[in-house]
Amino acid sequence: MQAESRLTFRFYLIVCTLLLVVVSALSLYIGAVKIAPQDVLSALTNYLHITDHEPGRYQSILLDIRLPRVILAIIVGAALAALAVSGAAMQGLFRNPLADPGLVGISSGAALAAVIVIVLVPSIATIPKSLNIYLIPLAAFIGSLLVTLLVHQLSQVHGKTEVSTLLLAGIAINAIAGAGTGLLTYMADDTQLRILTFWSMGSLGSANWAQLFFAAPIIITALIGIYFYAKALNAIALGEAEAGHLGYNLESIKRRLIVLVALAVGTSVALSGTIGFIGLVIPHLLRLFIGPNHSKLLPLSAILGASLLLLSDLIARTLVAPAELPIGIITTIIGGPFFLWLLLRFKRQGSII
């Protein structure tokens, strides 16, 4: 694509932000219970102490159920956009457009660690439920960190990323994590089983303020942290040796990026389970429009990722209302074919890497 035909970064920033606002508004308005737009507005203005109406019937549905969920979707979306951003960062780090936290097994590693905590910890010791909020994300972080390090170690051959090894390692890790989760499912009791189903397919259904207050700062910090490496990621795209010649200390940058990616992915998985393909689809889509410059790609990935996740969540909870589809199914239905299309495109260009 000619760079001239790329419209400006600012234009896309505005478009993506508008999309996010519109989808957020829609998500507040549409749901299993029909709420009139003016009721949505008055509940919001009440909440922000702009107006002081009599609380309407729907105030609690809006404020306690939909609003946290929208904010969660935005944050998880941003976190899955952190998946998207992480995807973008990993694609930069591995110098390969096919790297994605889901495909290479980072998400499932995080999920497995979380599932281990859910099933095994209550039987070992009685830990207050309030602590679980912190324990699960911590486990998920450690799980994703371990997998990222493992995958990175495995796929590096003489300082270059071996793509086939990267993807095969992903297959193996996904399979192992699947088996582990299966084993734990076998051991789980009824309550745990319900939680596990949620993990395996991903959902924003359990969103609540307590989780948000814990997760949001971590995810946002990780995202801002990743953004600081935008220029370094551009240089890494030239080649690892080249980035070194430009003055970047590759080893320490890699280490920090891996920890930040693991933090973002781990926390988002802890919040919402594994939601696939966002990390792959978003950066690719954006690269087609704005090019590969990470200073633009990373922030836009966050905003567009949040929008897409919010939209998927909206579809997930309205399509079969009042029941809910797991959101992971929606993103995979969109992302799976997209991935195939991507492979076809690379095939036509003559190279998979």
Add this chain to the structure above:
Amino acid sequence: MFKLQNICVQHLGKKLLNDISLEVTAGNVLAVIGPNGSGKSTLLKTLSADLHPTSGLIQLDGKPLHQYSKKQLAQVRAVLPQSASLHFPFSVREIVEMGRVPHSGRSLNAEDKRIVAEAMAIVQIEHLKHRSITYLSGGERQRVQLARVLCQVLNSSNEKRYLLLDEPTSALDLSHQHQVLQIVRLLAEKYNVGVMIILHDLNLAALYADHIAVLKDGGISHYGAPDEILQATNIRDVFDISVDVAPHPSHDCQLIISNRNTATTSKHIQQSY
């Protein structure tokens, strides 16, 4: 000045470089030639601090190389390795601008932009600046990368800078090969840059280099001015090929003419004649 003293590099028990002493001085062009596997790229990687010598000392402007931080090094020397593949469609201008990274803050200032434009003008790739690198030919990509490293060493204050080039002409047609070498001369003479360039074409070395170092089996077999080094017997010793050396008809240097058959060609090929 890059100063190498008794450099040895060993990898997996194999001696890649053996007791190399060499200087790359600002304002001069040093061409490194030698057969495949003689250690040319290893030498370049050692100078660019990608490889650490097993023994010996490398100094850059009087200070040991390992005492420089990566960033400090990037501010005084640029490296053009043999081409790496790029999977992301950066525009030519974006690639060239990356050469300013060691010098600029978060964004490019007016001086940086001037140097970016100057580098693209010198390499004559301005007409490509909005094109995506992934859609360019191998030769065009090589020139874009050259513009990037040019951008890294150019400076208005004429401070000492160094440029290490690993076969920058490998994918280029004849006229662009000479263009690259002319740029190298321009850098040395006008911008006070010290250049070490790995070349395969002995005639390019004869035409453009101030000094030539000949590598063989990891050691320096010959070193000196092109006229002294490029003798038929020397070339035969090092490259196992028979050549004639004649005065260049239009320049004050030698012309190396390789002959068809060689005394030491392998028996298999001789038998098939």
